Amino acid sequence: MGVIDKLVVCGVGLIGGSFALALRRAGMVRRVVGIGRSKESLARAVELGVIDEASADWASALDGADFVLLAPPVGQMDAVMAAMAPHLAPGTVVTDAGSTKRDVIEATYRHLGGHLAYTVPGHPIAGAEKSGVDAAFASLYEGRRVVVTPLPENEPAAILRVREAWEACGAVIHEMPPQEHDRVFAAVSHLPHLLAFGLVHDLAGRANAEQLFSFAAGGFRDFTRIAASHPEMWRDICIANRQALLAELDQYLAELAYMRALLLSGDAARLEQLFSEARHARNEWGEQFANSANPASRSE
Amino acid sequence: MGVIDKLVVCGVGLIGGSFALALRRAGMVRRVVGIGRSKESLARAVELGVIDEASADWASALDGADFVLLAPPVGQMDAVMAAMAPHLAPGTVVTDAGSTKRDVIEATYRHLGGHLAYTVPGHPIAGAEKSGVDAAFASLYEGRRVVVTPLPENEPAAILRVREAWEACGAVIHEMPPQEHDRVFAAVSHLPHLLAFGLVHDLAGRANAEQLFSFAAGGFRDFTRIAASHPEMWRDICIANRQALLAELDQYLAELAYMRALLLSGDAARLEQLFSEARHARNEWGEQFANSANPASRSE
Numbered sequence: 001m002g003v004i005d006k007l008v009v010c011g012v013g014l015i016g017g018s019f020a021l022a023l024r025r026a027g028m029v030r031r032v033v034g035i036g037r038s039k040e041s042l043a044r045a046v047e048l049g050v051i052d053e054a055s056a057d058w059a060s061a062l063d064g065a066d067f068v069l070l071a072p073p074v075g076q077m078d079a080v081m082a083a084m085a086p087h088l089a090p091g092t093v094v095t096d097a098g099s100t101k102r103d104v105i106e107a108t109y110r111h112l113g114g115h116l117a118y119t120v121p122g123h124p125i126a127g128a129e130k131s132g133v134d135a136a137f138a139s140l141y142e143g144r145r146v147v148v149t150p151l152p153e154n155e156p157a158a159i160l161r162v163r164e165a166w167e168a169c170g171a172v173i174h175e176m177p178p179q180e181h182d183r184v185f186a187a188v189s190h191l192p193h194l195l196a197f198g199l200v201h202d203l204a205g206r207a208n209a210e211q212l213f214s215f216a217a218g219g220f221r222d223f224t225r226i227a228a229s230h231p232e233m234w235r236d237i238c239i240a241n242r243q244a245l246l247a248e249l250d251q252y253l254a255e256l257a258y259m260r261a262l263l264l265s266g267d268a269a270r271l272e273q274l275f276s277e278a279r280h281a282r283n284e285w286g287e288q289f290a291n292s293a294n295p296a297s298r299s300e
Numbered sequence: 301m302g303v304i305d306k307l308v309v310c311g312v313g314l315i316g317g318s319f320a321l322a323l324r325r326a327g328m329v330r331r332v333v334g335i336g337r338s339k340e341s342l343a344r345a346v347e348l349g350v351i352d353e354a355s356a357d358w359a360s361a362l363d364g365a366d367f368v369l370l371a372p373p374v375g376q377m378d379a380v381m382a383a384m385a386p387h388l389a390p391g392t393v394v395t396d397a398g399s400t401k402r403d404v405i406e407a408t409y410r411h412l413g414g415h416l417a418y419t420v421p422g423h424p425i426a427g428a429e430k431s432g433v434d435a436a437f438a439s440l441y442e443g444r445r446v447v448v449t450p451l452p453e454n455e456p457a458a459i460l461r462v463r464e465a466w467e468a469c470g471a472v473i474h475e476m477p478p479q480e481h482d483r484v485f486a487a488v489s490h491l492p493h494l495l496a497f498g499l500v501h502d503l504a505g506r507a508n509a510e511q512l513f514s515f516a517a518g519g520f521r522d523f524t525r526i527a528a529s530h531p532e533m534w535r536d537i538c539i540a541n542r543q544a545l546l547a548e549l550d551q552y553l554a555e556l557a558y559m560r561a562l563l564l565s566g567d568a569a570r571l572e573q574l575f576s577e578a579r580h581a582r583n584e585w586g587e588q589f590a591n592s593a594n595p596a597s598r599s600e
Contacts, residue, residue, distance in 0.1 A: 125515060125517055126517075127517075127518070145514075145515065147515075184508075184511065184512055184515050185515065187503060187506075187512050188503070188512050188513070188515055188516040188517075188520050189515075189516075189517070189519055189520065191499070192499065192519055192520055192523040192524075193519065194559060195495060195499070195523070195556075196523060196578075197559075197574065197575050197578040197579075198552070198555045198556055198559055198574075198578075199491070199492065199495070199552065199555075200578040200579075200581050200582045201555065201574050201577055201578040201581070202551060202552055202555040203487060203488070203581075204577060204578065204581035206487075208484075209581075211484065212484055212487050212488050213488070213581075213585045213588075214445075215425060215445065215447075215484050215485065215488055215489075216488040216489075216585065216589070217425055217426075217427075217488075217489070217589075218427070219489055219492055219493065219525075219526045219529075220488050220489065220492055221586070221589060222522045222523070222525045222526065223492040223495070223496060223522070223523055223525075223526060224492075224582055225519075225522045225523075226519045226522065226523060227578045227579060227582040228579050228582045228583050228586065229519075229575075229579065230579075231572050231575035231576040231579055232572060234575055235568050235571050235572040235575060236568075238563060238571060239563075239566060239568045239571065242563045242564075242566065245563060246560065246563055246564065249556065249559075249560055249563070250560075251502060252498070252499065252502055253553070253556065255498045255499075255501065255502040256495075256498055256549065256553065256556075259494060259497075259498055259549075260546065260549055260550075263538060263539075263542045263545060263546055263549070264542075264546065266539060266542065268535050268536075268539045271535050271538060271539065272531050272532060272535040274497065274498075274501050275497050275529075275531035275534055275535060276531040277501055277504060278496075278497040278498075278500040278501040278504065278527045279497075279500075279527060279528050279529065279530075279531055281500050281501070281503075281504035281509075281513075282500045282524050282525075282527040282528045283528055285513045285516065286521070286528065288513075289516070289517075289521060
């Protein structure tokens with residue numbers, strides 16, 4: 001893969017910052033320009049050496065750029081694409097790090113219709129306890145999965161360039177259709193977040209909330225850890241992917257209805273069988289995940 | 301509190317074994333006798349110095365005993381009480397470590413009707429990643445809560461003796477009615493376990509289960525950790541406490557119905573508000589829990 005001469009990162013936080021640091025470490029980039037909502041955050045990114053300079057406008061940022069990563073909250077993707085569109089030169093490769101793909105792709109068709117050959121949607125499956133550019137680190141993507149969901153209009157060379165950039169970060173690339181991506185992550189990420197937010201919200205609204213929380217222990221802590229996730233980010237994800245999320249929620253509601261019937265009839269044998277099957281699946285997955293995961297990096 | 305001359309522990313695992321070790325360390329017990337289903341486990345408990353001797357029958361175990369802790373899986377409590385009843389001498393204090401209280405109390409009335417003055421139900425809110433006597437340790441209960449749910453028939457002196465024994469282990473005692481205990485733990489412990497088992501079972505049954513699990517990450521890992529819990533133990537708990545658990549499940553289903561309506565109507569503002577309230581409550585609780593908890597011990 002050719003070295004990127006000028007990389008533009010929009011949204012220089014944990015995800016965008018770590019991408020820049022990883023490419024730098026791999027010697028795959030000459031110059032990194034950051035652009036985003038917060039001047040302070042961009043100044044900090046320069047200070048930390050994550051980017052070489054902060055750009056105040058898309059015209060100068062995109063001037064001579066050969067690769068752009070869009071890593072703002074997904075709810076801002078539409079405005080970002082609208083703002084950058086007039087300044088994109090033919091051949092500049094654009095990708096994104098959005099947790100949902102259908103909505104990002106809709107925004108792409110809306111605003112980057114003349115640039116579809118070079119706009120390749122993606123989603124790195126990585127994250128960490130902390131967010132922001134101070135939390136960025138070069139090895140975040142090592143051994144992590146990156147899903148690329150190419151458009152029919154994509155140039156094969158553009159897809160390849162996006163794949164190679166993530167591979168240079170140490171990631172493992174998976175290609176799949178965007179609808180499939182959104183269904184998979186509705187099931188294993190978006191639904192669990194919704195369920196955890198819901199349980200804490202339910203209990204917090206009770207008259208005896210203080211008593212309930214006072215007896216909550218380690219199981220509750222783990223189960224609800226993701227209920228401390230960022231509300232704006234998760235609002236955007238849930239709304240953007242609500243079609244797939246509703247389908248997952250309905251399937252889960254059917255599972256709960258089944259368990260409710262087992263409880264109501266006192267069917268201990270079937271309940272134990274269900275628990276055993278769940279434990280077996282969870283233990284198998286847990287071992288594989290522990291062996292494959294980069295311990296420094298976490299979901300989502 | 302007077303020293304216990306002969307302590308009988310039925311079910312010498314993590315919970316029962318740690319109780320014996322903690323009382324020993326506090327100098328509060330002269331002799332510990334273990335009784336239980338597994339001869340190997342009892343032999344190991346002797347080897348580890350957790351108990352002084354293993355007893356093969358209740359007659360000899362209870363001979364001269366002044367304090368009994370029942371710590372088998374709750375599903376066995378009925379059979380255990382039936383077996384011990386004929387051999388209980390007046391004045392021997394009996395307590396238990398069951399995660400549910402209504403069913404244990406029903407078994408108490410069924411089998412220990414002549415011993416109600418001295419049978420004081422309890423529930424230590426402690427546990428650890430591992431179970432079994434090899435996992436037992438003397439400091440498990442330090443700073444942990446123990447709920448005592450006295451019967452109207454209890455002698456105040458018997459309640460006091462149970463409280464003092466747990467206090468000698470370093471625990472903090474809370475008294476509450478058994479119905480309240482079962483409602484509180486249905487909400488903060490039993491329901492989350494049911495929900496986690498349900499999600500893993502749901503996903504494991506899909507045609508694309510392998511693909512789904514392959515993209516699950518850190519959020520999924522935490523959310524589903526309790527789905528690796530012991531199926532027999534959790535079957536017993538869910539069945540024993542199914543009345544309170546069904547009430548909690550139904551309230552949670554109402555919360556899910558509300559969130560479903562927000563998704564369906566695309567109500568981003570109310571969804572973000574719900575997420576924000578949940579995050580606020582979770583963060584407040586998380587800080588209190590981290591400050592209060594004994595890091596060596598975990599739920600349930």
